Amino acid sequence: MTVTLRPMTLDDLPEVMRLEEELFAPDTWTVAMYRDELSRSDTRYYLVAEFGVTADEDEPAGPPVMVGYGGLIAYDDEAHVATLGVTRALQGEGIGSLLLDALLAEADRRSPVVLLEVRADNAAAQHLYRRRGFVEIGRRRGYYQPSGADAVVMRRKRVRALSRIGGGRG
Template sequence: MREADVFAVHALEEEVFPEDAWSAAMLRAELDGQPETRHYLVAEVGGEIVGYAGLAAAGGQGDVQTIGVRADQRGAGIGAALLTALLDEAERRECEAVFLEVRADNAPAQRLYERFGFRRIGLRRGYYQPSGVDAVVMSRRAGRRGPVGFSRRGT
């Protein structure tokens, strides 16, 4: 993601997360951390931005900052591709663990993260503001990502 993408990403952010969207200024501030501690990317279909994602990484720990995919593009593998790219970057940066928060009312996103080896480790009550929706805290250790869409028995 580049500065030139902020307008389109912010519009998508407001569409995907209408109750608690990041401002354009917040997105720009995140880009200021690239490449030192941040890694942001966009997904395009037909030259149009339909998804975006961001990772913060420092001190051996990664944090998925955001993943958003336009509603009409969900189910096409874009979220999985964005998450794969973030996890690859976390591995490149030698992160021992990756953490994230996901809305407690977003079961599809939780299933996506579980497919990638994330496990629930906690709950943050009223985390998302102003809606007051709880956040499920999830994490995964390095090297635990399995094939997308498949589960491994016994792991």
Template sequence: MSTEVRVRRMKAADVEAVAALAAGLPAAPQWQRDAYLAALDPQARSVRIALVAETAAAGLIGFTVASVISPEAELESIAVLREFQRAGVARRLFEFLVAELAATGVKVVLLEVRASNEAALSLYRVLGFAEAGRRTGYYAHPAEDAVQMRRGIE
């Protein structure tokens, strides 16, 4: 059984698996199928980069989506199946994403995360993000602050 993780561009054929993966993770954004398809549309008004991580044995195990408004990008989502968390999959996805963002001229990556999402905050700090501010009451259900974070791309 191969555990080698491969990262590639997301395709329309991946959308069902991506949506299912996100649905199994309460902290992940719960986008509709159409939102993922829009992220793949090269003609869309908002340019996005969407990547997936997979293994030969398990199939799709993670994904990330970022919107690009050069020289900035917003990390909109990064999610990994529970059984593959803390195994470097998110880091690998992010490294590939950074390479793609740098190629488009992006210099800074921004994100927002629930203040209570300690696992995500820890991951983002490991990936080199630093807190840049807070948005009071940004999230609903439950009402909660958003931590704004940023990271430069060299």
């Protein structure tokens, strides 16, 4: 399966909302929220993940299928992974990692630290974030609405290369 990433557009919102419902109901974002996010291109970075449907001998190739999306809010002092989701049928296939790595690369160009909230009951997502250097720094009780689910707050500092100058041990 070949997955490609591209910037999210307003035309993607029907498919994004379908995935929102699949993944995050009842705590879904609204179309208006996504429209607002996409209008703030100076501090926002949203991507979709797609794979192309290949044709066999008798069938024509279909259009690309959206299988995930992610979004970043980035300021000079900190960035936030705002959302990240992959269709349940393809979770565990590396699509979430691909999206997160792209968001983190953009975050590292803009900010020294990245924060996020993740549902306390989403162990798979927390594991993904820990593998990318995030650590838990707190909890927010009742953060997700309307479900009232708790959130784990996580932080990742940008990794900087250390130079060895002088007589340090090697």
